Amino acid sequence: MIGCQRDLFNIPDNISYFNCAYLSPQLIESQKALIEGVNLKSVPWEWTSEKFFSQVEEVKVLCANLFGEKPDNYALAPSVSYGMNTAARIIENKLEKGDQILLIDEDFPSNVLTWRRVCKEVGSTILTVKKDEKNNWASAIIDNINPNVKVVSISSCHWANGEYIDLELISKKCKENQCFFIVDATQSLGVNLHLIRKIDPDFLIAAAYKWMLCPYGLAIIYVADKWFNSRPLEETWLARDNAKNFSKLVNYSDIYMPGARKFDMGQTAMPTLLPGSIVALRQIKRWGISNISKTLEAINNKISNELVSLGFNVIPKNRRVSHILGVKIPKGKNKDYVSNLRKENIYISQRGSSLRIAPYLHNNDKDIERLINSLVK
DSSP states (O other): OOOOOGGGBOOOTTOEEOBTTTOOOOBHHHHHHHHHHHHHTTOGGGOOGGGGTHHHHHHHHHHHHHHOSOGGGEEEESOHHHHHHHHHHHHGGGOOTTOEEEEETTOOHHHHHHHHHHHHHHOOEEEEEOOOTTSOHHHHHHHHOOTTEEEEEEESBOTTTOBBOOHHHHHHHHHHHTOEEEEEOTTTBTTBOOOHHHHOOSEEEEESSSTTOOOTTOEEEEEOGGGTTSOOSSOOGGGBTTTTOGGGTTSOOOOBOSGGGGGSOSOOOOTTTHHHHHHHHHHHHHHOHHHHHHHHHHHHHHHHHHHHHTTOEEOOGGGBOSSOEEEEOOTTOOSOHHHHHHTTTEEOEEETTEEEEBOOTTOOHHHHHHHHHHHTO
8 A cells, every 4th residue: 555645746735636537637746857858959969869769668667567468569659540550550460341349338438430431441340348336347348259249349447437358358358259458548557457468469559648647649559570560650760770870861761660569659759748758657667556556446445435325426446446436426416526626625536327436646634635525415
């Protein structure tokens, strides 16, 4: 368990922020690093060619340390949609008319829109899996993986309410059915201990501005070894074997750097993003993902127990992830909880029919008390 870390964030005492699934608060040290990065553009003579690569590689090393596999397996992207389209471009020529792409009901648009475009171009169809409240997502997904399903592209948990999805079970079924497995891990990477080796996806993508505490505008792509020779979404010169020799760039190279580096977006060397991201990932490493998860689970359990005793319907503990608490809006209650809470400087989200409570290590007992008291007014 980790004690309250509020002093590492710039959060006033009168703010109770339970909305990390929307946008995480920024570490004070990350802010300092980002300001230094912005100032670097004012002294371009100090922006050496080495800086185009060193911080990019450090982010990848940290990702490998935190989430598993090798730095070679990671690429940097601006968004999940970029990562999804990178995966789709590689996979779409392996799909045929009549093939199915399995998605889950009410998933985030970045995943859905990519595959809708693929279906229009290759003649495949989308199979949207729904489930009732008695079932779990893994069972519902596995039950729908039939011989026509060639792609399973899902979130690591349901983004709207934090319902748990057993990725290892689904991965096993995908291997048995010989279908491609893509995961949007935005709502759990950095806070749930996902060992990529066990999940064994073809691609795993995550926006880094939520549970990885990074600045807005950075995402990571995990690419399995077997796809290293595939075509990237763009042809960045920074991924070529001669990129570090600026005097020889006119000697155009068709040879990529090893691993997934060919899948990097252009202009990866972003002093306005990477320094703050490195600080954030180092801090997560110091805390330990398991410790973060256990601490947030304790916070959510405390909130959940109080809300259940007051008549609210929450996602049960055995069906939710540790860090997101989905709360069903009580029947007959049409008031705007989110807006009313915001007036009291308490911040949560509503996604669909669920209130989404997503604390982090800055939250304290005062925050919890304020949230519960305001919800039951």
